[in-house]
Every structure is written in C-alpha cells, then in structure tokens.
Amino acid sequence: MQIFSALVETNSVSLVAEKLHISQPSVSIQLKNLCEQLNTELYVVNNRKVHITEAGYAVYQATLGIANTFEDLHIRLDAFNGLNAGKLRIAVVSTAQYFMPKLLSAFCRKYPNIDVQLTINNRQTVLKRYMENLDDFYVLSHWPENLEAEKIPFVDNELVVMASDTHELTRQPHISLNRLQHYPFIMREQGSGTRMSIDMFCQQHNLKLKERMTIESNGAIKLFVAEGLGLAILSRSTLDHSNVPGLTTLDVDQFPITNQWFLVRKTGRNLSLLAETFEAFAKLNVNRLLSSSQ
Template identity: 40%
Template sequence: MHVTLRQLSVFEAVARRLSYTRAAGELHLSQPAVSMQVKQLEETVGLPLFEQTGKKNQLTEAGREVYQYTRAIFGMFEEMEEVLAALKGVDTGQLDIAVASTVNYFAPRLLAAFHQRYPGIDLRLDVTNRKQLMALLEANETDIVLMGHPPEKLELESEAFMENPLVVIAPPGHPLDGVPGIPLSRLQDETFVMRESGSGTRLAMERFFKEHGLELKSGMQMTRNEAIKQAVRAGMGLSVASEHTIELEVETGRLVILDVEQFPVLRKWYMVYRKGKRLSPAAVAFRDFVLAEAKNIRREAV
C-alpha cells in the first residue's frame, strides 16, 4: 500500500477537526487540495474514511483506525526529533503543559522562571477543569499535567511538588470573621458556594466533611474560582478554596480566612503524566525544575 506522509498529514488535520475547511486553514491549503489528498488516500486504502451525517463530517470505522495509526506514526516522528534534540542538549524543544484552573494562580510564575532558564523551549499552556485534564491524560495528548489529587482510574505517574492548603473563606464582617477556634460542626449552619461536581476542590471538600460526619448546606454551584470568590464577597455563602487562589483578596481585605478547627486541610499539588510515557528532554527538564524550584518560587511570591 503506497501512502505518503503528505496524505496522512492532511487526513490527520481533517480527522482531528472533522472539517475540510478548518483543516485547509490550518494547513494553509485550498479546500480542493485537502479534499484531493483525502480522496487519494481513500483510493489507496480502498475504503471510505469519512461519511457525512447531516452537515457534519464523521469518521467511518476505517477512518478511525487510520486516524489512530496516523497519530502513532507522527508521534514516533516527534519522539525521534526529541531524541535527536537530546543529543544536542536541552536548548530547544516543545512542551505542552496542562494545568487545573486552580493551579493557574501560580503556574505563570513557575513557567516564567522555567522559560528564563530554558528560553529555547517553546511552551504551550492549557488551563482547564479536572474533567478535561483527565481526558487529556487518557488520550495522552499533553506532556505533563499539574493538578490536585490524580485520578485513580488511569495508569499514571505522579509526583507531589508542593502543598495545597484548603481554607474556609468568608466576606469581611461575617459573624464568624475573627472568631477563634470555630468548631467544625458550626459550619453546618452555613450555606456553602460550591465548585461544580467532579472538581478537585469539591471532591476534597466533600471527602473531608464526610469523614467527620458532617453534611454541608449547598447553595450555588459555579465552575470558575473567580465566580466563587465574587459570590462569597456578595454574601451568598462561605466556601472552601485553595489558599493559593485567594492571596490578593485576603491581602486587600476583600475576603477573610476563617479560623476553623482542623483547617487548613493540607492537600498537595501533583505533576502527572501517563505511565510508560517517554518524556522528551524538554519535559524531563521541566519535571526536574518543578521538583527543585516550585516551593522556592511559591515562597518568593508570598
């Protein structure tokens, strides 16, 4: 079977985007040129690779198989480039980092320090929620993920690199503001603004209170840390948040941390990637940098 890398490259773009038009834009080709390359590949394979359902393009069963092999082929090319780059030293390379939205409050400082040490490495950052991070890990579509407690359903390598203290936050002037040693049971009388179901902070929060036999009164659910903070400031309830995400608000007096018994709850931030993944030289450099420098960068920022 005579298949060219050009055909596979064009097919991969169309399959990933499920759009001839968007693939053409990405590849800087005309749409007829993209269609011709895919058609030639289909003729070589002897099976249709796409089918149209309404106005949407979908991969056929053969298309899905070819797509998986195509990804593997180009993955091997990338690995070869990375191995050759390693022989030249860690001065160049590309690194895809995905971080939980909560991590993004300190990730820019970390990445800036890494970039200063390795200016030739091209960094790409994806900030998203826990659900999407798990999807990226499952599909092995990123080099390293920075997140809270790693999912147990996937085979992963994980290394803790920094503590992540969870605290109870309230608006200034709340009846519990300034009260020392608030009993944990007292929180049952309060309404809590919660992160969405499945978020790392919410999972840790629910696990902690369940272990202590407490059931909290849930108010609004929100998907962004900024929305949570605004809701607490507006008096819509208390919340549990990573101390790293509220530094500015506490410093400027817009939020307060309550002195609740058994708080802060100490969790950890983890660096995570798929088990068996061969890290590129750039990824190895980043892993070693984070393990060595993350705590120092954090202390400098406080």
C-alpha cells in the same frame, strides 16, 4: 497525516483547509489518498458532519506519536548546541493556574527559545486530554484509581474556608465545624477536584453544609464571597494570588484540608528531551519557587 490529525481535532474539512491554509478540494483529495493507502475507512460524512471511525482514532494516535518523534529528533539535534527549540504541552485544572505561572516563567527564563502550550480547563476536560494523549504533562489532584499513569507528587494543596472580611465569623478567634453548618456556602461543581475533597471531608466528619450556589469558576466564587453571599472552601493558592479585595481566611477546626497535586504523564509515552528537562526542573525547583512567592 497532518491533514487527518487536523480533521480529527476540528471535525470539519473547511476548518482543516482554513487552519492549514490549503484549498478544500486539496484537503479532500489528501484524505481520500490516505484512506486508500491504508485501505481503511478512517471517517464517514453524514449530513455534512464528519465522524471519525475507530480505525481513524487508532491512526490519529499513531500520527501523534510520529509527530512527537520528529519533534524529539529536532530537539535532540538542536540540543548539541543547547536546548534551544521545542514545544512543551501541559494541561492543568483551573485551580492549578495560580501556581503554574511561577514555575513555567522560571523554566522559560532558563530556556528562552522553547515554546509552551498551557491548557487550563476543568477536571473532566483535562482527563479527556490525557486519554487522547494530547499533552506531555497534566496537573490535577484525585487521580482516578482505574486510570493507569505515571504520577509524581508535585505540590501540597491546602483547602481553607474563605469569607468576606465583614462576615461575623471573622470576629471569632476559632470556629468549630458544627458552626459552619449554620451558614450558606458557595460551592464548586460536582466532579471538580476541590468538590471531591470537600465531599470526602464532610463525609468523614458527618458535616452537612448549606449549598446556596454552585459555580464552576474559582474567580466567580471569590467575587460572590466578597459580596457576602456565602462562605466558600477553596485552595489557599486562589487566595494567595487573588486580585479580589475583601476576602479573608477563617480559623476553622480540622482545616485546612490537605491534598496533593500530581504532575502526571501518560504511561508508555516517550518524553521528548524538552519534557524530560522540564520534569527534572519541576521536581528540583517547584517547592523553592512557590515558597519564595508567598
């Protein structure tokens, strides 16, 4: 089942062999034996490409559950001597990378022998990982209403207007929303949580921004803004932890836009002792840790 899980994740027998350090013939034999034992076609090979069947994905989900159960057993047995083992899996959207290190570093200092697998990606990829039940927790805003989940309000996320510190608007003590419409903006891509907040805000206030560029990276946007190519609306946390010089926050009417980060977990997923401990630690400490870093 470990071999089959690796096949689902790599879609390649050769990569499975490489990943698990066993020969390709052994991989093929084990996969064939699993299909025979379950009397089900779990995958098909077409033009040397592996395609997982619907039954195969069902087996994969069950395999993840079995692996989590064994890992949980190991953690709970070890917990008799303290929380000294286990892997915590968290997937976060790219903007959340600016505050998660503070929380995770504090947690790892308290439990130095645990491992953390942190995945940072765009919103669509994080939601895909949720659907595949790959992680203990997910951090993002604007959770889809049609997707059932256990959502814990986590951190306030303030979006502010950023400009180069040489921009003419930095000399204005206060800026109206209407004034923003006269300047080009560098925007996040459609589908990102930041862009969703901006689009909803603009719709509510009948605001039309001039979109000069669209970039999928907060870091790249800050570089272009610092060069004076446009304004941007980004999370305040990206500026608080920025290593890009020459940026400033503008005082604009109706800003900041405030929304909420959520710590999300799969409905029905049995949390390991480690995951339960992290959830309790995060609820208790996240605001204190983030406020102390500002």
